[in-house]
Amino acid sequence: MKLSTVVGIIIMAAFFLLxxxxxxAVIPEDVKPQNIGEFLGGIFQYWLIVIxxxxxxx
Numbered sequence: 001m002k003l004s005t006v007v008g009i010i011i012m013a014a015f016f017l018l019x020x021x022x023x024x025a026v027i028p029e030d031v032k033p034q035n036i037g038e039f040l041g042g043i044f045q046y047w048l049i050v051i052x053x054x055x056x057x058x
Contacts, residue, residue, distance in 0.1 A: 019046035 019025040025042030028035035
């Protein structure tokens with residue numbers, strides 16, 4: 001595997017795992033649209049909070 005592939009996999013894993021590990025995003029029990037929406041909403045809420053805290057720092 002190329003280095004760029006490994007880096008891409010690590011970035012994608014961090015994008016999904018950090019919100020799950022901090023309990024912002026709960027892994028859906030089934031594939032109902034509401035459960036998937038709550039999962040994606042938790043992920044985006046986590047990253048919005050992180051980005052807003054970064055910009056408040058500057």
